Amino acid sequence: MASKSLYEEYEGLVKKRTLFLFSLTLLLLMLVMVSISIGTLKIPLSDVIKALLTPLFSKYFKSNILTLNVIWNLRLPRTIMAILTGACFGVAGCILQVTLRNPLASPYTIGVASSAAFGAALAIILGAGITGWGGQVMVYKNPYFIVFNAFTLSMICSLIIMALSLYKGASPGTTILAGISMTYLFSALTSLLQYFGTTEQIAAVVFWVFGDLGKAEWFDVAITASILFILVPMVFIFSSDYNAVLAGDETAASLGVNVRRLRIMSLAVASLLTATPVSFIGTIGFVGLLAPHIARMAIGSDHRFLIPSALLTGSILLLAADAISRTIVSPLILPVGIVTAFMGVPLFLYLLLSRREKYW
Amino acid sequence: MVTLKILGVSFNYNSIKALENVTFNVKAGEVISIIGPNGAGKTTLLKCMAKLLKPKHGTILIDNRSLDLFKRVELAKLIGYVPQLEETRFPLTVFEWILLGRKPYMGMKPSKKDLAIVENVIEELKMKHLAFRKVNELSGGEWRKTIVARALAQEPKILLLDEPTNHLDLKHQVEVLKLIRELAIKKKLCVIIATHDVNLALRFSDKIIVLNEGKIVFCGNVKLLKREVLEKAYDVKIEMLHDTNRCPIVVPKIEA
Numbered sequence: 001m002a003s004k005s006l007y008e009e010y011e012g013l014v015k016k017r018t019l020f021l022f023s024l025t026l027l028l029l030m031l032v033m034v035s036i037s038i039g040t041l042k043i044p045l046s047d048v049i050k051a052l053l054t055p056l057f058s059k060y061f062k063s064n065i066l067t068l069n070v071i072w073n074l075r076l077p078r079t080i081m082a083i084l085t086g087a088c089f090g091v092a093g094c095i096l097q098v099t100l101r102n103p104l105a106s107p108y109t110i111g112v113a114s115s116a117a118f119g120a121a122l123a124i125i126l127g128a129g130i131t132g133w134g135g136q137v138m139v140y141k142n143p144y145f146i147v148f149n150a151f152t153l154s155m156i157c158s159l160i161i162m163a164l165s166l167y168k169g170a171s172p173g174t175t176i177l178a179g180i181s182m183t184y185l186f187s188a189l190t191s192l193l194q195y196f197g198t199t200e201q202i203a204a205v206v207f208w209v210f211g212d213l214g215k216a217e218w219f220d221v222a223i224t225a226s227i228l229f230i231l232v233p234m235v236f237i238f239s240s241d242y243n244a245v246l247a248g249d250e251t252a253a254s255l256g257v258n259v260r261r262l263r264i265m266s267l268a269v270a271s272l273l274t275a276t277p278v279s280f281i282g283t284i285g286f287v288g289l290l291a292p293h294i295a296r297m298a299i300g301s302d303h304r305f306l307i308p309s310a311l312l313t314g315s316i317l318l319l320a321a322d323a324i325s326r327t328i329v330s331p332l333i334l335p336v337g338i339v340t341a342f343m344g345v346p347l348f349l350y351l352l353l354s355r356r357e358k359y360w
Numbered sequence: 361m362v363t364l365k366i367l368g369v370s371f372n373y374n375s376i377k378a379l380e381n382v383t384f385n386v387k388a389g390e391v392i393s394i395i396g397p398n399g400a401g402k403t404t405l406l407k408c409m410a411k412l413l414k415p416k417h418g419t420i421l422i423d424n425r426s427l428d429l430f431k432r433v434e435l436a437k438l439i440g441y442v443p444q445l446e447e448t449r450f451p452l453t454v455f456e457w458i459l460l461g462r463k464p465y466m467g468m469k470p471s472k473k474d475l476a477i478v479e480n481v482i483e484e485l486k487m488k489h490l491a492f493r494k495v496n497e498l499s500g501g502e503w504r505k506t507i508v509a510r511a512l513a514q515e516p517k518i519l520l521l522d523e524p525t526n527h528l529d530l531k532h533q534v535e536v537l538k539l540i541r542e543l544a545i546k547k548k549l550c551v552i553i554a555t556h557d558v559n560l561a562l563r564f565s566d567k568i569i570v571l572n573e574g575k576i577v578f579c580g581n582v583k584l585l586k587r588e589v590l591e592k593a594y595d596v597k598i599e600m601l602h603d604t605n606r607c608p609i610v611v612p613k614i615e616a
Contacts, residue, residue, distance in 0.1 A: 006479040006491050007472075010455055013492070101449055237468065243456070244463050246448050247510075250412050254443075255514070256436030256464040301450040304468065 017305040024312040035323045036075045040331045081216035082322045083315040084224045085277040089288035090314020092270035097292050098242050099266040100172040106289035107274035110179045111157045113283040114186035119153030120146050120208045121190045125197040151279040157182050158271035170260045210335035211284030213322050220280040227276045231269050239303035284337040286344040287317050297351055361388040362517040364550045368418035371404055378404040380574040388548040393561035396571035397594050402554035406520045410441040436464035440511030444522040451496040454506050461513030481513045500527030518550045537564040558610045
């Protein structure tokens, strides 16, 4: 021990963390294979690999049409959407927890869930949308009517939160309080709408709110992926700024960080990262709260490693939850949001209680 | 060689006056301690100098250039600031915490030089055994030293220390202040310390500033400090002794 210089020890730490990220990636890839093979129709792993390669190398691989269809049209978009959504939530939760300096912060702290739900309810119950009054027909004519509505409303909500927060100097406390009050406001608005809706409409709203990855299509995957691939590198560049914010606003400022700008940027990025998948598939809880914590327990708070590991942890959590939701009472598929809570909470409590050292 | 000038600085918190027409100069290699009762404006003054607060009137000049004209990152390379209180929800290791001081110099990744500087500071402060401990598992004194170490890793020209010896035991108080003094001379730093520990301030500073109700009531060499000034500022009877170097020692008189 004594012979090792601090420099070497730090390099060792960096290596260990890189290795951890690498193993998370491996775990995720394995989960992807498993997730594609299991379900109501069980597909052996070898067939999965064959079917994945068939469209690319049709000369060398042959698969039957059913397998190809199930994999390319059902399992694959669902699986990739789970990965992307988990990643979005993991990163959003991570940057919100650090900039709001609150371990309870999650993507839903900034009101995205309730405002998106209100947007969906508006579309479902009133047939009203940002694109105008389409009446009930609109909902059926255009499947993206609800999606668009949910997204727009959550953007409006996060703009209000950002404005309120900026008005009061963008402190963590005001931001959280603004988020909570907007959450209550939009929940109340949704309840109000439901009060006037028919039983079927209310049921539709409730089902929309349960996150359901089965809704995912290739278009949704493409949009979510582009949001993720644009925003995550942008956030990652600021990882040393996030580290500085760990020491408080004043210290961060004295280290040359523009804390207000970082906080507002993080709010904007987190709300985009959350609102996009939520608009497509509904709200899925706990992943955005738990993934950063689990990652932090494993790897520490250096955001250079924490951001990618929160991303991967989010993906793994959601993918695993989805696999369970499709198999546990097969052929029935449970909404994945229920499974994330049932799976995530015990896991989190186990990690929290089993560690001897103080965590926060 | 850096110079620091504080010219007629006033600051209000809403209607409450915190600083009134504060003026003094700091030369490179000088250690100045600001003492005064609670609420005298010590912390406010340091925050104005760190550009964390903007003075209502007056200016602060670094090398005859106004603080307003410096960019944040530029200042971060010039000024190391140790706040009175620092706490964190999500702990890093001591090494990483001190590495934060290299933030103004690095991009995303710390360079070899950054790591070497951090290692150096840790060795100078004799904290090697703590280096990979989480900061929330430190004692109050170790935590304080970590924060001072971060400011040193910043390699600033100006050090602003708000209660740097808070929570430190006698040995570590002396150790930290001695190091800061040595660095001030060796690297020609301007050091400004706000403290409640009058005797430590008298022992380790070239100049003393006594603040009371936001105004400077004394500014000058330690040896010139009069008992009456302190008695008035702190509103307590004081006995002033002198050590062998003619450095004053202050003891409050307690009436039985």
